[in-house]
Amino acid sequence: MAAARPVAMDGGDAKGGARAALGGLTTRGRSFLAAGLAAAACAYVLGQSDLLRVGLLLAVLPLVCVMVLYRTRYRVTGTRRLSPSRVPAGSEARVHLRMDNISRLPTGLLMLQDRVPYVLGPRPRFVLDRVEPGGRREVSYRVRSDLRGHYPLGPLQLRLSDPFGMCELTRSFSTYDTLVVIPHTEPLPPVRLAGETSGYGEGRQRSLALAGEDDVIPRGYRHGDDLRRVHWRSTARYGELMVRREEQPQRARCTVLLDTRLTAYRGTGPDSAFEWAVSGAASALVHMLERGFAVRLLTDTGDAVPGEGEGGFAGSSQATADAAGLLLDTLAVVGHSDGGGLSRAYDVLRGGGEGLLIAFLGDLDEEQTGVVARMRQRSGGAVAFVLDGAAWVNGESPQSREEAAGRLRRLREAGWTVVPVEPGAQLSALWRLAGPQGAPAGSKGFSGGWS
Structure with a gap:
């Protein structure tokens, strides 16, 4: 506000x-x-x-x-409130405007106008009758955009007119608000993806599980601690009651890779292949955060999200909403990159630890297929949703079916679970194909659709 x-x-x-x-x-x-x-x-x-x-x-x-x-002398204030300030693409937000007359004189006829980008709709205009001293007037209007992004609203303009319509005096406020239109997200089914560990932290190294008696890191006693965990050697050394730390499981991690290369997609608009990939990445990030994963968003440029920790955003009951908001705000303004390859993303993955990798990829040539295949070696499990940009525009791929099938088969041989994405497909349905039970179905769909 x-x-x-x-x-x-x-x-x-x-x-x-x-x-x-x-x-x-x-x-x-x-x-x-x-x-x-x-x-x-x-x-x-x-x-x-x-x-x-x-x-x-x-x-x-x-x-x-x-x-x-x-000779008119009166002062007015304006307030704008967005409800909500962050909306998914295709949803509406309501803008509430309030005008207060803080002078001792009544106003004349006022015309209130708010500046909005053309993609949000027509410029709203309101006619306000005489406002008494200390009085207020409240109006509202709706905005909607099918395109994600950050859209400025304002500044407000007031136009004062005489009763005969001979003269108009315009004044503008200086403040404005920003409406954030985030990608549309789908609720995804609770499917265990291929290569994912069976439980939270299960199957991973534990920081203290393999430590010997001499490697125990104690901490001070807290009310409610089990006395059986008292470490007497450290208690004698520090002169206060010390207990062994509880075994801390390592949080399961997930990296969502979004291919933003301009050469990988064709077409524009809310129904384009690139917008589907952005929406899919947003849905996957929110879904994995809700499952308790530490998630990280990665693009082909290798850039990180501002505020992202070394291991990504950690999902918890308190921080999940904030982390999801930061990730969705980043995806709201992500655009095409000028780079032609995925080598920077591979370098970032090569320097990080193991974890689940979910990739949303556009068109791949022979060289980029090799780069993506090597990414699988740096992750515990890998799922790729591959979009054929030309098929989304023309309904058919310009490449030969044999070449397209061969490149996707190469990814599967490298350990990837490959799910081809047809135009207009629902991610919630494809998500089931990425699981261990649905992987063969995904392979069958790949063979029947692109080979």
């Missing part, structure tokens, strides 16, 4: 205010002024006093309106 500082609806300095007020003459006001001057000139030439009085009336009326607005 953003609260704008008070805006004075007055003329400001004498010269600048008068010039701004005269510049605020509407078409009607300019027409009246021009007609009055023309009538006065004709009355002077023809010697018609009645025509002169009419001309003076026509010319003086817009000038009086300008003077009235110029």
